[in-house]
Amino acid sequence: MEFFLQLSIQGLSVGFLYALAALGFVMIFKSSSVLNFAHGELLAIGAFIFLAFSVWLKLPIYLSFLFTLVGAFILGFVIERLFLRPLIGEALIEVIMLTVGLAAMFKGLLLVIFGGNLFSYPDFLPAGLTIRWGAINIPPVYVASFIIGIIFLSIFGFFFKYSSQGIYMRSVADNQPAALSLGVHVRRVFAMSWAIAALVCAISGIILGIMNGINVHDISVLGLKVFPVVILGGLESIGGAIIGGLIIGVLETFTGGYVSTSLKEVIPYIVLVFILLVKPYGLFGLVEIERV
Amino acid sequence: MEDNLLLQVNNISVVYSDVIQVLKGVSLVIRKGQIVSLLGSNGAGKTTTLKAISGLLKPENGKVTEGSIEYEGKGIHNSSPETITRLGIIQVLEGRQPFKYLTVEENLRVGTATRWGKPYKKDLELVYSYFQPLVARKNRQAGFCSGGELQMLVMGRALMAHPQLLLLDEPSLGLAPFLVREIFAIVKRINEEQKTTIMLVEQNANMALLIAHYGYVMENGKIVMEEAATNLRENPDVKEFYLGTASSGALKSYKDVKSYKRRKRWL
Numbered sequence: 263m264e265f266f267l268q269l270s271i272q273g274l275s276v277g278f279l280y281a282l283a284a285l286g287f288v289m290i291f292k293s294s295s296v297l298n299f300a301h302g303e304l305l306a307i308g309a310f311i312f313l314a315f316s317v318w319l320k321l322p323i324y325l326s327f328l329f330t331l332v333g334a335f336i337l338g339f340v341i342e343r344l345f346l347r348p349l350i351g352e353a354l355i356e357v358i359m360l361t362v363g364l365a366a367m368f369k370g371l372l373l374v375i376f377g378g379n380l381f382s383y384p385d386f387l388p389a390g391l392t393i394r395w396g397a398i399n400i401p402p403v404y405v406a407s408f409i410i411g412i413i414f415l416s417i418f419g420f421f422f423k424y425s426s427q428g429i430y431m432r433s434v435a436d437n438q439p440a441a442l443s444l445g446v447h448v449r450r451v452f453a454m455s456w457a458i459a460a461l462v463c464a465i466s467g468i469i470l471g472i473m474n475g476i477n478v479h480d481i482s483v484l485g486l487k488v489f490p491v492v493i494l495g496g497l498e499s500i501g502g503a504i505i506g507g508l509i510i511g512v513l514e515t516f517t518g519g520y521v522s523t524s525l526k527e528v529i530p531y532i533v534l535v536f537i538l539l540v541k542p543y544g545l546f547g548l549v550e551i552e553r554v
Numbered sequence: 555m556e557d558n559l560l561l562q563v564n565n566i567s568v569v570y571s572d573v574i575q576v577l578k579g580v581s582l583v584i585r586k587g588q589i590v591s592l593l594g595s596n597g598a599g600k601t602t603t604l605k606a607i608s609g610l611l612k613p614e615n616g617k618v619t620e621g622s623i624e625y626e627g628k629g630i631h632n633s634s635p636e637t638i639t640r641l642g643i644i645q646v647l648e649g650r651q652p653f654k655y656l657t658v659e660e661n662l663r664v665g666t667a668t669r670w671g672k673p674y675k676k677d678l679e680l681v682y683s684y685f686q687p688l689v690a691r692k693n694r695q696a697g698f699c700s701g702g703e704l705q706m707l708v709m710g711r712a713l714m715a716h717p718q719l720l721l722l723d724e725p726s727l728g729l730a731p732f733l734v735r736e737i738f739a740i741v742k743r744i745n746e747e748q749k750t751t752i753m754l755v756e757q758n759a760n761m762a763l764l765i766a767h768y769g770y771v772m773e774n775g776k777i778v779m780e781e782a783a784t785n786l787r788e789n790p791d792v793k794e795f796y797l798g799t800a801s802s803g804a805l806k807s808y809k810d811v812k813s814y815k816r817r818k819r820w821l
Contacts, residue, residue: 432653441664442635444668
């Protein structure tokens with residue numbers, strides 16, 4: 263029983279981490295229908311910026327965290343401005359191929375700058391975050407992931423639901439010509455969605471870095487896990503990304519705990535196949551409102 | 555130049571994708587506070603004229619290649635829609651185009667995009683006072699609203715932007731006759747109470763000419779006729795082609811119509 267509880271909590275915190283990463287992916291897809299194949303690299307970049315600030319420059323942790331978020335946000339803007347804006351109006355497949363190219367480029371740059379070694383952050387999470395209850399022992403990083411996940415997911419949830427900027431962003435995703443006719447700054451919305459995506463990627467990259475250490479290849483491969491997560495949850499749904507993230511996180515942890523750790527990597531995809539058989543648009547995918 | 559001039563379209567030509575010419579030298583004038591209606595059959599270029607004014611040609615790969623559009627003396631042809639909407643020109647697109655997955659109230663809030671950060675509660679009340687059926691639908695997804703409600707929604711959404719010049723593209727499209735009357739009555743009220751200048755593109759010439767001050771008739775990308783709305787209503791050609799009644803008031807036999815000959819004279 264204790265083992266079950268332990269796995270559940272760990273699974274949920276991994277799930278929140280995936281959900282956060284998937285949130286960025288869904289944002290870009292929702293506003294501009296672009297599948298971002300450079301997502302894993304965005305995670306890695308976030309993790310390495312944090313590494314540079316905290317280990318190399320030896321800044322206090324909270325400052326490093328803040329700077330990383332700001333840096334990632336700006337990076338998102340820059341990526342949109344430099345690479346994606348010139349392609350507005352081109353076929354979607356070209357934009358998607360561009361993100362594949364971006365992935366290769368970012369990975370290469372990170373390898374040139376940081377090398378392919380495994381780095382780690384200093385142990386900065388307070389030991390008080392550890393949950394110890396009978397035989398249950400949850401390391402602080404899982405607790406932190408849980409808390410940060412909930413905080414940022416609710417911030418963005420409220421942002422999209424209630425703030426004017428969030429509503430403008432959703433309006434562009436919904437009907438672009440109509441949004442243009444009302445003066446919504448569509449290009450700014452695209453830039454904004456890339457910036458927010460880079461920001462949440464940085465957060466999840468940092469948490470991943472604390473959990474598993476920082477290595478360019480490992481983190482960018484983990485970034486690909488957003489695919490089963492978002493396809494499971496439904497590509498257009500932010501709520502779906504959260505539920506999808508939690509399901510995959512818990513499933514993985516349970517498989518790793520009860521069955522075998524090598525099966526752990528495969529199980530999300532197996533479940534994905536079965537869910538898509540039943541619900542082809544994912545659990546919360548957009549069901550087209552059609553007026554007949 | 556007269557000082558009540560709001561918009562002046564000078565001899566514009568519009569070309570899509572560099573090859574397809576849709577407008578060939580269209581000129582028109584809109585005076586402050588008026589309702590100006592633009593009539594014409596399908597494919598005459600009415601919607602293109604509106605899009606040329608609102609800047610929405612650009613995303614469709616269209617361009618004003620000749621002539622100029624002046625709004626309060628300032629050239630706005632080929633400007634981006636972001637700039638033009640911020641000058642106070644808002645177009646209500648043909649065929650409604652709600653944000654289907656947003657609620658009615660969220661749809662209205664998108665109308666504040668041109669003046670982000672300013673209070674909008676009063677405007678919401680104003681819109682609800684014009685379009686009362688929307689109040690009950692406030693929190694419903696727009697995709698589930700009826701056609702009449704959607705027309706009210708998109709007009710209300712445009713009203714949220716405080717337009718100086720409202721471009722309405724076929725508001726009566728596919729609506730029941732009594733709803734059409736209601737919508738037109740509201741258009742007239744908005745024009746009178748909010749002092750909004752309105753340009754109205756319509757197939758329903760009868761209703762359009764009833765509320766308009768001035769009217770233009772388009773054929774094949776050209777303006778072929780322009781007159782005060784009351785005169786247009788009496789014009790025998792307009793009566794026959796757009797209002798559906800012959801000069802004598804009775805319906806003519808189809809073989810006597812010979813519209814091709816009379817249309818020729820305009821071009």
